[in-house]
Amino acid sequence: KQEVTQIPAALSVPEGENLVLNCSFTDSAIYNLQWFRQDPGKGLTSLLLIQSSQREQTSGRLNASLDKSSGRSTLYIAASQPGDSATYLCAVLGNQFYFGTGTSLTVIP
Amino acid sequence: SQTIHQWPATLVQPVGSPLSLECTVEGTSNPNLYWYRQAAGRGLQLLFYSVGIGQISSEVPQNLSASRPQDRQFILSSKKLLLSDSGFYLCAWSPTSGDGYTFGSGTRLTVV
Numbered sequence: 001k002q003e004v005t006q007i008p009a010a011l012s013v014p015e016g017e018n019l020v021l022n023c024s025f026t027d028s029a030i031y032n033l034q035w036f037r038q039d040p041g042k043g044l045t046s047l048l049l050i051q052s053s054q055r056e057q058t059s060g061r062l063n064a065s066l067d068k069s070s071g072r073s074t075l076y077i078a079a080s081q082p083g084d085s086a087t088y089l090c091a092v093l094g095n096q097f098y099f100g101t102g103t104s105l106t107v108i109p
Numbered sequence: 110s111q112t113i114h115q116w117p118a119t120l121v122q123p124v125g126s127p128l129s130l131e132c133t134v135e136g137t138s139n140p141n142l143y144w145y146r147q148a149a150g151r152g153l154q155l156l157f158y159s160v161g162i163g164q165i166s167s168e169v170p171q172n173l174s175a176s177r178p179q180d181r182q183f184i185l186s187s188k189k190l191l192l193s194d195s196g197f198y199l200c201a202w203s204p205t206s207g208d209g210y211t212f213g214s215g216t217r218l219t220v221v
Contacts, residue, residue, distance in 0.1 A: 031207060031208075032207075032208065032209070034209060034210060036212070041197075041215075041217065042214060042215065043115075043199055043212045043213055043214040043215040044199065044201075044210075044212040045212075046209065046210070046211060046212075049208075049209045051208075089153070091210070093207050096155065096158070097143075097155070097203075097207075097210060099152050099153040100152070101151070101152040102152065
């Protein structure tokens with residue numbers, strides 16, 4: 001069974017800092033990987049979708065990479081802002097969608 | 110463009126009462142539909158998924174059931190709620206290819 005792990009579970013950084021969130025998965029036979037953002041009490045907002053044949057995707061200050069062979073993905077956030085504070089979840093699509101438990105990010109003004 | 114609607118946003122129900130949460134998708138045909146539950150401080154748990162009208166797969170044994178009466182409508186139900194049914198329920202859809210999930214805004218259910 002696919003297992004998705006996100007480290008760290010929580011992260012606190014000062015505003016303006018660049019940061020990296022990590023996601024690892026145990027089964028490399030995936031179709032794609034998706035990063036989500038979840039604000040407290042809200043649904044999930046899709047940030048980036050990386051197909052299994054791709055190495056990275058970029059959207060604004062966000063860059064997600066995928067190394068399928070090593071079972072890893074990273075989400076890079078440049079010049080962090082207080083509005084980036086949220087929980088970030090990665091999910092991989094194999095025979096079904098598997099979620100990590102998320103990284104809670106706090107950006108301190 | 111495709112949109113997903115989920116309601117109600119919050120719900121407080123007494124133990125033993127029935128439940129009906131509704132989710133609808135617009136702008137696409139034959140979507141895969143999903144119900145997830147997120148308990149406090151825990152990850153997302155897949156409850157049900159559907160690849161077509163009347164086709165429901167259950168991932169975990171539970172007090173809940175799901176139905177898909179129309180192509181773009183997915184309903185989560187219970188005949189008698191338990192305290193342990195409290196949580197945050199999320200509906201999602203994906204294309205048949207599974208190429209990216211889109212989530213609804215969620216329903217916060219509190220069973221008292």
